[in-house]
Amino acid sequence: MSHSAPPVPDAAASDAIVSIRNLGKTYAGGFEALRDINLDIRRGEILALLGPNGAGKTTLISIICGIVNATRGTVYADGHDIRHDYRAARAAIGLVPQELHTDAFESVMATLKFSRGLFGRPPNPAHLEKVLRDLSLWDKRNAKIMTLSGGMKRRVLIAKALSHEPKILFLDEPSAGVDVELRHDMWQMVRQLRESGTTIILTTHYIEEAEEMADRIGVINKGALIVVEDKAVLMRKLGKKQLTLSLQQAMERIPEGLAGLPLELSEDGLTLVYTFDTQSEETGIAGLLRRLGEQGIDFKDLRSSESSLEEIFVNLVRKPKGNPA
Amino acid sequence: MNIHGIRAIYRFEMARTFRTLMQSIASPVLSTSLYFIVFGAAIGSRMGEIDGTSYGAFIIPGLIMLSLLNESISNASFGIYMPKWAGTIYELLSAPVSWVEVLLGYVGAAATKSVMLGLLILITARFFVAYEIAHPIWMFAFLVLTSVTFSLFGFIIGLWADDFQKLQVIPLMVVTPLTFLGGAFYSISMLPPLWQKITLFNPVVYLISGFRWSFYGHADVHIAVSTGMTLGFLAICLAIVSWIFRTGWKLRS
Ligand SMILES: Nc1ncnc2c1ncn2[C@@H]1O[C@H](COP(=O)(O)OP(=O)(O)O)[C@@H](O)[C@H]1O
Ligand SMILES: [Mg+2]
Numbered sequence: 001m002s003h004s005a006p007p008v009p010d011a012a013a014s015d016a017i018v019s020i021r022n023l024g025k026t027y028a029g030g031f032e033a034l035r036d037i038n039l040d041i042r043r044g045e046i047l048a049l050l051g052p053n054g055a056g057k058t059t060l061i062s063i064i065c066g067i068v069n070a071t072r073g074t075v076y077a078d079g080h081d082i083r084h085d086y087r088a089a090r091a092a093i094g095l096v097p098q099e100l101h102t103d104a105f106e107s108v109m110a111t112l113k114f115s116r117g118l119f120g121r122p123p124n125p126a127h128l129e130k131v132l133r134d135l136s137l138w139d140k141r142n143a144k145i146m147t148l149s150g151g152m153k154r155r156v157l158i159a160k161a162l163s164h165e166p167k168i169l170f171l172d173e174p175s176a177g178v179d180v181e182l183r184h185d186m187w188q189m190v191r192q193l194r195e196s197g198t199t200i201i202l203t204t205h206y207i208e209e210a211e212e213m214a215d216r217i218g219v220i221n222k223g224a225l226i227v228v229e230d231k232a233v234l235m236r237k238l239g240k241k242q243l244t245l246s247l248q249q250a251m252e253r254i255p256e257g258l259a260g261l262p263l264e265l266s267e268d269g270l271t272l273v274y275t276f277d278t279q280s281e282e283t284g285i286a287g288l289l290r291r292l293g294e295q296g297i298d299f300k301d302l303r304s305s306e307s308s309l310e311e312i313f314v315n316l317v318r319k320p321k322g323n324p325a
Numbered sequence: 326m327n328i329h330g331i332r333a334i335y336r337f338e339m340a341r342t343f344r345t346l347m348q349s350i351a352s353p354v355l356s357t358s359l360y361f362i363v364f365g366a367a368i369g370s371r372m373g374e375i376d377g378t379s380y381g382a383f384i385i386p387g388l389i390m391l392s393l394l395n396e397s398i399s400n401a402s403f404g405i406y407m408p409k410w411a412g413t414i415y416e417l418l419s420a421p422v423s424w425v426e427v428l429l430g431y432v433g434a435a436a437t438k439s440v441m442l443g444l445l446i447l448i449t450a451r452f453f454v455a456y457e458i459a460h461p462i463w464m465f466a467f468l469v470l471t472s473v474t475f476s477l478f479g480f481i482i483g484l485w486a487d488d489f490q491k492l493q494v495i496p497l498m499v500v501t502p503l504t505f506l507g508g509a510f511y512s513i514s515m516l517p518p519l520w521q522k523i524t525l526f527n528p529v530v531y532l533i534s535g536f537r538w539s540f541y542g543h544a545d546v547h548i549a550v551s552t553g554m555t556l557g558f559l560a561i562c563l564a565i566v567s568w569i570f571r572t573g574w575k576l577r578s
Binding site for chain 2 (some may be wrong): 065069086088090091093114119122160
């Protein structure tokens with residue numbers, strides 16, 4: 001399963017609500033946290049960024065939101081350059097950070113009013129009430145934040161991010177340290193938001209969460225975006241293995257006699273890749289080999305492999321499911 | 326201009342002030358009153374006049390400056406240090422606000438509080454010492470200018486500090502000594518000639534002198550020099566803050 005870098009369309013012209021081009025980040029210590037990220041986030045979708053701890057998910061989000069400076073590359077949010085036109089870009093974005101950073105001494109309502117004002121919006125008590133009710137926080141509106149539980153604080157952070165009616169919502173590890181009930185409430189709320197047209201980007205290192213929520217899934221590992229794919233397509237590919245055939249002689253194209261088979265030819269014409277479903281009873285390998293013989297195609301080597309993406313997923317799934325660091 | 330953003334920050338900071346009313350207003354007013362009792366009412370009656378002003382009245386401008394400088398710095402530095410410390414700064418960094426708007430909110434609130442404090446001390450002083458104010462408008466202008474300048478200075482300290490000790494070291498080790506040596510309790514003309522020259526390197530001298538001139542019409546240095554020095558310090562602080570925000574120093578990695 002080869003993945004070529006996505007094409008680089010004109011950022012402003014595409015239907016992307018966030019366009020990331022050649023983005024890189026090297027922290028002061030010299031650590032390269034992100035390398036050459038290219039990504040278009042589609043208007044209205046739920047995109048899950050999946051990756052192990054330390055992959056660079058928070059760094060990527062922090063750059064888009066204006067908390068961390070990019071070292072290289074550009075980002076457009078809602079059609080605005082996040083650096084030169086930061087006001088318009090940031091006004092469109094709401095962020096729920098990974099850590100529970102809250103103003104302990106403020107009341108829930110006061111902190112929401114603060115957030116809304118900070119993002120340049122005039123007061124709107126009706127909207128704030130709706131947000132608080134949707135998150136089951138209305139009863140707690142006059143409570144000081146320090147008196148709330150961790151799960152409640154997470155809800156407050158979500159409410160703050162929604163207080164200014166953002167078009168784009170970033171949820172960084174929304175289910176970290178959150179109980180099952182809140183997790184399901186949150187998923188429910190995210191779906192509602194999507195229906196109302198909000199674009200949602202969430203990061204997670206739980207594969208189930210990505211599977212449950214996302215329209216598309218991006219996988220980040222060691223600072224690189226390995227793959228971005230529709231969830232359905234990805235899930236289909238995940239259930240598959242590949243048979244790689246090294247050919248004796250280069251082919252220009254796949255011969256007609258092999259048409260209709262799930263085959264891909266490498267650019268140099270020397271490698272033929274056959275993708276098959278591990279779940280089905282018939283792999284079709286016997287048939288493939290017979291037809292290759294009929295066509296007179298010789299191969300010098302044959303090897304079966306799991307895709308690198310699958311390896312990453314397996315790796316992730318095998319990780320102990322503790323709280324993220 | 327993000328007016329709603331400025332207002333949100335300003336309100337947030339003022340709410341913090343009123344939540345901690347005892348610590349932020351009552352305690353400086355009380356400690357300054359003690360000076361008035363000791364130096365004004367008690368010892369002051371045994372001291373001679375300075376430039377025709379009773380000692381108790383003479384020290385009022387300097388004492389107000391002492392409180393003003395310390396409170397402006399500690400308020401503004403604390404205001405921006407806390408979100409850094411608690412992590413809530415993420416919201417400010419991700420908000421559509423320019424550095425000018427951030428300053429108007431944070432420094433505006435800290436300066437408002439200092440002006441309120443200065444006026445409160447002035448009123449309190451009346452209970453212990455008789456004084457008059459020769460140039461009330463200038464007096465108020467100096468009060469505001471000093472509050473703004475040193476709130477800005479405090480804001481820079483709050484950005485720079487990465488622990489509580491650093492937050493307190495400058496007010497404690499630099500500003501308080503400079504104020505005591507800057508003529509809060511004496512006229513610098515009372516010093517030996519060499520020390521008079523050395524003292525002119527102390528920026529607080531110009532603040533106190535200018536402020537005292539607005540009360541009693543005479544000063545250690547000319548009022549124009551005082552005003553110029555204060556404005557100069559304000560300009561330096563503004564330049565530093567704008568540099569910090571443009572580069573993201575200590576704020577954005
Ligand atoms: N301020 C920083 N300075 C230096 N390195 C950092 C900083 N923030 C994060 N990193 C490093 O960058 C890498 C990516 O971190 P992060 O984006 O938080 O990953 P994730 O959110 O995927 O867990 C990690 O190795 C982390 O240690
Ligand atoms: Mg993270």
